[in-house]
Amino acid sequence: MQWETVIGLEIHTQLASKSKIFSGASIAYGAEPNSQACIVDLGFPGVLPVLNEAAVDMALMFGLAVDAQIGSRSVFARKNYFYPDLPKGYQISQFELPIVGRGSLTVDLEDGQQKEIGITRAHLEEDAGKSLHEDFHGMSGIDLNRAGTPLLEIVSEPDMRSIKEAVAYARKIHQLVVYLGICDGNMQEGSFRVDANLSMRPKGQQEFGTRTELKNINSFRFLERAMNFERERQIDLLESGKAVVQETRLYDADRDETRSMRSKEEANDYRYFPDPDLLPVEITEQRLAQAKERMPELPDQKKARFASDYQLSDVDATLLTQSRPQADYYEQVVATGADPKIAANWVTVELAGALNKAGLELSDSPVSAEHLGGLLKRIADSTISGKLAKQVFEAIWQGEGDADTVIEAKGLKQITDTGQIESIIDEIIAANPKQVEQFQAGKDKLLGFFVGQVMKQTQGKANPGQVNQILLKKLKG
Amino acid sequence: MHKKTIVELAAGLKAREFSSVELTGHFLERIERLDGNINAFITTTAEQALAEAAAADEKLKAGDAGPLTGIPIVQKDIFCTQGVKTSCGSRMLDNFISPYDATVVTKLKQAGVVTLGKANMDEFAMGSSNETSFYGNVHNPWDRERVPGGSSGGSAAAVAARMAAAATGTDTGGSIRQPAALCGITGLKPTYGRISRFGMIAFASSLDQAGPMTASAEDAALMLQAMAGFDPRDSTSADHPVPDYSATLGDSLAGLKIGLPKEYFEEGLDEGVRSSIEAALEVYKGFGAEVVEISLPNSAMAVPTYYVVAPAECSSNLSRFDGARFGYRCEDPKDLEDLYKRSRGEGFGAEVKRRIMIGTYALSAGYYDAYYLKAQKTRHLISDDFKQAFQQVDVIMGPATPAPAFKLGEKTDDPVTMYLNDIYTIAANLAGLPGLSMPVQPVNGLPVGLQLIGNYFAEAKLLNVAHKFQQETGWHRLIPEGLD
Numbered sequence: 001m002q003w004e005t006v007i008g009l010e011i012h013t014q015l016a017s018k019s020k021i022f023s024g025a026s027i028a029y030g031a032e033p034n035s036q037a038c039i040v041d042l043g044f045p046g047v048l049p050v051l052n053e054a055a056v057d058m059a060l061m062f063g064l065a066v067d068a069q070i071g072s073r074s075v076f077a078r079k080n081y082f083y084p085d086l087p088k089g090y091q092i093s094q095f096e097l098p099i100v101g102r103g104s105l106t107v108d109l110e111d112g113q114q115k116e117i118g119i120t121r122a123h124l125e126e127d128a129g130k131s132l133h134e135d136f137h138g139m140s141g142i143d144l145n146r147a148g149t150p151l152l153e154i155v156s157e158p159d160m161r162s163i164k165e166a167v168a169y170a171r172k173i174h175q176l177v178v179y180l181g182i183c184d185g186n187m188q189e190g191s192f193r194v195d196a197n198l199s200m201r202p203k204g205q206q207e208f209g210t211r212t213e214l215k216n217i218n219s220f221r222f223l224e225r226a227m228n229f230e231r232e233r234q235i236d237l238l239e240s241g242k243a244v245v246q247e248t249r250l251y252d253a254d255r256d257e258t259r260s261m262r263s264k265e266e267a268n269d270y271r272y273f274p275d276p277d278l279l280p281v282e283i284t285e286q287r288l289a290q291a292k293e294r295m296p297e298l299p300d301q302k303k304a305r306f307a308s309d310y311q312l313s314d315v316d317a318t319l320l321t322q323s324r325p326q327a328d329y330y331e332q333v334v335a336t337g338a339d340p341k342i343a344a345n346w347v348t349v350e351l352a353g354a355l356n357k358a359g360l361e362l363s364d365s366p367v368s369a370e371h372l373g374g375l376l377k378r379i380a381d382s383t384i385s386g387k388l389a390k391q392v393f394e395a396i397w398q399g400e401g402d403a404d405t406v407i408e409a410k411g412l413k414q415i416t417d418t419g420q421i422e423s424i425i426d427e428i429i430a431a432n433p434k435q436v437e438q439f440q441a442g443k444d445k446l447l448g449f450f451v452g453q454v455m456k457q458t459q460g461k462a463n464p465g466q467v468n469q470i471l472l473k474k475l476k477g
Numbered sequence: 478m479h480k481k482t483i484v485e486l487a488a489g490l491k492a493r494e495f496s497s498v499e500l501t502g503h504f505l506e507r508i509e510r511l512d513g514n515i516n517a518f519i520t521t522t523a524e525q526a527l528a529e530a531a532a533a534d535e536k537l538k539a540g541d542a543g544p545l546t547g548i549p550i551v552q553k554d555i556f557c558t559q560g561v562k563t564s565c566g567s568r569m570l571d572n573f574i575s576p577y578d579a580t581v582v583t584k585l586k587q588a589g590v591v592t593l594g595k596a597n598m599d600e601f602a603m604g605s606s607n608e609t610s611f612y613g614n615v616h617n618p619w620d621r622e623r624v625p626g627g628s629s630g631g632s633a634a635a636v637a638a639r640m641a642a643a644a645t646g647t648d649t650g651g652s653i654r655q656p657a658a659l660c661g662i663t664g665l666k667p668t669y670g671r672i673s674r675f676g677m678i679a680f681a682s683s684l685d686q687a688g689p690m691t692a693s694a695e696d697a698a699l700m701l702q703a704m705a706g707f708d709p710r711d712s713t714s715a716d717h718p719v720p721d722y723s724a725t726l727g728d729s730l731a732g733l734k735i736g737l738p739k740e741y742f743e744e745g746l747d748e749g750v751r752s753s754i755e756a757a758l759e760v761y762k763g764f765g766a767e768v769v770e771i772s773l774p775n776s777a778m779a780v781p782t783y784y785v786v787a788p789a790e791c792s793s794n795l796s797r798f799d800g801a802r803f804g805y806r807c808e809d810p811k812d813l814e815d816l817y818k819r820s821r822g823e824g825f826g827a828e829v830k831r832r833i834m835i836g837t838y839a840l841s842a843g844y845y846d847a848y849y850l851k852a853q854k855t856r857h858l859i860s861d862d863f864k865q866a867f868q869q870v871d872v873i874m875g876p877a878t879p880a881p882a883f884k885l886g887e888k889t890d891d892p893v894t895m896y897l898n899d900i901y902t903i904a905a906n907l908a909g910l911p912g913l914s915m916p917v918q919p920v921n922g923l924p925v926g927l928q929l930i931g932n933y934f935a936e937a938k939l940l941n942v943a944h945k946f947q948q949e950t951g952w953h954r955l956i957p958e959g960l961d
Contacts, residue, residue: 039577043797045570045804046557046579046676048711078793080840082817089796142801271840273849276683276790278712 002203003235007166008158011173012151013183014191015058021126021150022049029189033143041148043087048277055150058182059099059124060291066119068103074281081268084142085129095272098123107168117169118157125151163227170194175299179324187218194223200234210244216251226251230258310340319348325362329369336373371396375403388412415462425470428453439475478503479639483548483696490547497547501530501591504549508640517635519554519612520562521594529591544699546589551641553632554595556582557676565678566598566610569798569805569824579676580708581687588703593641597631600826602680604628605898609828618957623882626656632690633660638960643700644690649680650783651902653688654914658877658926661916664690665697668934669909670715673708679794681787684906693953694943698722725937726944731765736870740776747880749920754876757917757927773862778855779904785839785852792836860908867932877914877926905930913939916952
């Protein structure tokens with residue numbers, strides 16, 4: 001039978017605020033356990049939550065970015081369940097009236113097609129702490145540093161029909177929230193967590209099959225693997241006449257498999273109700289307008305602008321706008337007067353390659369946009385050849401100064417004086433009569449030999465175009 | 478000294494007739510001598526109180542004293558007090574020493590009060606007789622066989638027995654006004670949001686409100702002045718100006734329109750209470766006030782509405798008491814579920830468990846719409862009744878309780894009868910309105926409370942209306958036999 005995959009994603013993004021969503025405690029990652037949990041985060045008797053308005057503004061920016069419905073009123077609700085890393089015995093979340101309503105996102109697929117994925121909602125909530133099950137003499141430890149960290153949970157419609165689509169959607173959301181500056185996007189540290197709801201159905205069938213929810217996925221690679229495993233598992237079950245059980249399954253990256261965590265029957269009744277400790281959030285027109293003003297240019301807009309303003313190919317425009325720092329870097333290079341296409345090549349190939357090799361982020365690049373622009377200028381005005389430019393780039397990377405300093409210090413300036421090149425060529429022709437004879441007899445390939453000799457003589461500094469031209473003229477006599 | 482009101486004590490302190498240390502010592506001596514028969518205190522903080530009194534005396538000497546400087550009070554044990562046990566009347570928090578002060582506690586400390594200790598209360602403020610306390614019954618100072626009311630029963634009894642000049646209380650469905658009525662003192666539940674809830678252990682967040690419990694309306698004005706105001710740590714506290722509550726106490730009541738809800742005078746009201754209330758109304762007529770009958774047609778829905786909303790909120794609010802971080806933890810839990818079940822099973826008393834179960838049920842999938850959502854709707858109807866009423870009248874009056882104090886143990890087997898004791902007080906909580914109870918003519922030696930309900934933020938008007946009555950009659954001056 002032909003099977004169709006149906007996927008919806010729930011993505012938890014940790015908002016890049018300074019403090020927690022309902023207290024003034026810091027949310028910095030990696031601090032000593034329980035050193036960043038105040039009495040509010042610990043759920044002490046008598047404490048009350050106070051909403052961090054910065055989190056609301058970040059959520060509004062996301063809503064605007066996905067063209068979502070944003071109501072004038074948003075309500076926080078309590079999700080009640082017991083767990084040791086949930087100090088109050090309930091999580092403050094949203095149920096009815098989430099801050100961001102129905103929206104959508106257009107995703108580029110591998111085959112060049114585009115697909116619109118529906119976003120059901122995005123709501124604000126507080127994160128729980130962490131239970132630590134090792135090294136406590138058989139007991140569990142609790143670290144509440146993370147408790148109260150602001151999250152925006154972005155829920156998609158079950159609109160994705162392949163694993164590739166789902167990964168593309170997740171990547172696009174990741175790109176978007178990082179662009180917006182509302183999330184640092186670090187998946188290893190849990191700043192961006194993806195839960196996948198996946199089900200299978202016979203191709204052509206209208207009704208959805210029974211789904212499972214996959215959790216504990218902390219990279220895009222694992223997202224793809226987890227869904228692949230789960231897809232095969234469900235197909236095997238269905239083809240052998242068994243039923244898929246609705247349940248939550250944990251992905252185990254070491255074994256590359258998913259395991260049952262809890263079934264629907266064991267699921268909690270969360271008893272949601274509006275949190276009486278928090279007033280409804282009123283979203284005024286003015287507040288929305290302010291959020292609009294804070295919106296940066298979004299990836300799609302930037303890509304379109306790059307393609308038209310800089311005459312870039314779709315591939316280059318996509319590559320350059322993949323991250324905001326890279327796009328900004330590129331524009332700084334172009335601003336120095338560099339040719340946009342050559343600049344695109346250097347940023348996406350030479351620089352990206354060097355950074356990748358060194359394991360560095362663009363923000364740590366030893367070659368600034370100004371330095372790269374200076375280098376490209378010297379290529380454009382023929383001060384150096386394209387070949388030597390890589391050598392200059394390497395020297396700038398090593399901290400030897402800007403392009404002009406390096407060219408000067410290393411004496412890499414290109415020879416463009418026709419007379420000088422002619423006299424060098426004359427010497428070479430005179431020194432290689434045999435090769436001249438062979439060339440003139442029709443062995444065209446030998447031109448390369450002569451060019452090589454000239455370059456050797458000039459340490460690669462002779463202008464290659466001029467060398468070719470003069471050589472041909474002289475050899476063909 | 479103990480017979481004096483705060484206003485009189487402050488005058489005595491200022492005139493150096495006695496020091497705050499002497500006054501505090503006097504109250505501590507009374508607590509020592511009398512509380513064995515009343516049980517109003519869970520904790521006394523004598524040493525700390527005397528230190529605070531000494532500091533107050535310094536301020537008095539320096540001429541830097543406010544109206545509450547050096548006045549000994551008691552805090553209901555629902556307010557977190559730094560370094561002092563804060564039990565909320567429960568075994569669950571018997572070992573809980575709060576690491577911080579509630580906003581109310583901070584504000585009263587800033588006003589210079591001396592804290593004698595922490596008052597007994599129904600467990601987690603759930604009760605109308607103070608019989609659900611882990612620390613035992615409180616005895617009504619007017620008749621030791623009778624209840625003081627609840628949940629602020631310890632606070633009311635302490636003030637009635639003159640073991641403290643004043644007390645703080647909290648009122649979720651009548652927990653200030655009902656014990657004030659049964660103990661013959663003045664108790665004010667302000668508008669929801671008037672006083673910060675930060676540091677006040679939550680029972681039902683949308684209903685809970687702190688307030689003063691005092692010997693007179695004039696004293697309540699001083700206490701409220703110190704307690705009221707916006708608190709950035711409580712999102713539900715009102716950012717609304719705080720007037721000078723003492724300034725308008727003596728305003729004339731000529732032309733005051735008093736509304737009597739006919740639903741508050743129907744069957745179930747004790748005849749003695751009815752005639753005491755009627756006598757009080759005559760006094761108001763003497764001031765030139767006009768008394769009109771009004772209707773609050775949805776009154777009958779108040780108790781059922783309350784017993785959905787309050788348990789629903791409490792079922793969630795009390796989830797944090799799980800044995801993991803603070804409070805009671807069972808012996809040798811064998812796993813997580815055992816830790817939860819036994820810690821909560823052993824740490825909570827029967828009434829608290831009953832309400833957690835009712836609330837959990839009301840919020841459950843499939844029942845939410847029928848109970849919680851419907852209760853929210855009837856709550857709106859009840860609020861609308863009051864809105865209508867306050868278009869016609871300035872203040873609403875009626876009984877605070879259906880009858881004077883009942884006997885200890887009389888209603889403990891029948892929760893519904895117990896719940897009906899709050900039939901006249903609950904509506905003000907559901908609507909968020911201010912309410913005040915003050916003593917009128919006693920019945921068979923037992924206090925009777927007249928309840929005043931005002932419009933939002935009309936605390937000054939309620940205090941004015943109460944103060945004029947107290948100046949005229951003096952019922953609030955009565956002190957139980959053997960305690961004067």
